[in-house]
Amino acid sequence: GAVVSQHPSRVICKSGTSVKIECRSLDFQATTMFWYRQFPKQSLMLMATSNEGSKATYEQGVEKDKFLINHASLTLSTLTVTSAHPEDSSFYICSARTGREYETQYFGPGTRLLVL
Amino acid sequence: GQNIDQPTEMTATEGAIVQINCTYQTSGFNGLFWYQQHAGEAPTFLSYNVLDGLEEKGRFSSFLSRSKGYSYLLLKELQMKDSASYLCAVSNSNYQLIWGAGTKLIIKP
Numbered sequence: 001g002a003v004v005s006q007h008p009s010r011v012i013c014k015s016g017t018s019v020k021i022e023c024r025s026l027d028f029q030a031t032t033m034f035w036y037r038q039f040p041k042q043s044l045m046l047m048a049t050s051n052e053g054s055k056a057t058y059e060q061g062v063e064k065d066k067f068l069i070n071h072a073s074l075t076l077s078t079l080t081v082t083s084a085h086p087e088d089s090s091f092y093i094c095s096a097r098t099g100r101e102y103e104t105q106y107f108g109p110g111t112r113l114l115v116l
Numbered sequence: 117g118q119n120i121d122q123p124t125e126m127t128a129t130e131g132a133i134v135q136i137n138c139t140y141q142t143s144g145f146n147g148l149f150w151y152q153q154h155a156g157e158a159p160t161f162l163s164y165n166v167l168d169g170l171e172e173k174g175r176f177s178s179f180l181s182r183s184k185g186y187s188y189l190l191l192k193e194l195q196m197k198d199s200a201s202y203l204c205a206v207s208n209s210n211y212q213l214i215w216g217a218g219t220k221l222i223i224k225p
Contacts (some may be wrong), residue, residue, distance in 0.1 A: 006158075034213075042217070043203065043215050043216065043217040043218050044159070044203070044215050046212075046213070046215075049212075091156075093158045093159075104149065104161050104164060105149075105161075105213065106161065107151075107158040107159050107160065107161075108158060109157065109158050110157065110158040112156075
């Protein structure tokens with residue numbers, strides 16, 4: 001159990017365009033989902049925490065108008081990178097957790113974004 | 117501040133045993149997680165410790181000492197496929213995960 005999917009797995013886009021990444025919990029209800037970014041050879045950096053039906057909580061330094069997060073259902077959260085630039089190129093990973101705060105986070109397979 | 121410390125890189129031999137240490141200072145403690153991450157892939161869950169002691173799960177074991185702010189991940193009978201980064205993460209008083217930078221484990225034949 002505890003499977004999280006992410007789509008697309010890889011995306012290449014032109015600078016200035018927007019990219020949407022979907023994160024789905026396939027076999028459990030994810031009250032809370034997390035979005036991370038990881039640059040090569042660096043650790044995970046939490047971007048934001050989203051709870052179903054409410055606004056996402058962004059970490060310091062993350063622009064909420066640039067990284068739009070929607071968590072409309074208990075199984076789906078989306079991250080939209082608006083007006084993407086080459087410096088946004090990274091590995092974006094989502095994770096999901098049930099409503100119980102002590103529960104483990106399960107990760108999606110990640111989305112590799114390359115902005116040209 | 118809050119921080120997690122773990123070695124940047126370790127090298128071990130196939131078939132041997134390796135111990136990856138993690139020390140932490142966080143605002144509160146609600147458990148410690150170990151994740152494995154292969155290059156270019158997302159992390160996968162290995163273990164969770166919230167009470168002191170050793171948790172064994174096959175070839176992998178994880179130990180926790182809350183009084184010392186210390187944990188280790190023990191990998192036995194190392195296989196080439198164990199070459200990966202191992203991430204230590206602590207859940208603080210707000211149940212927020214604080215992540216270490218990861219330990220890159222290199223297995224040599």
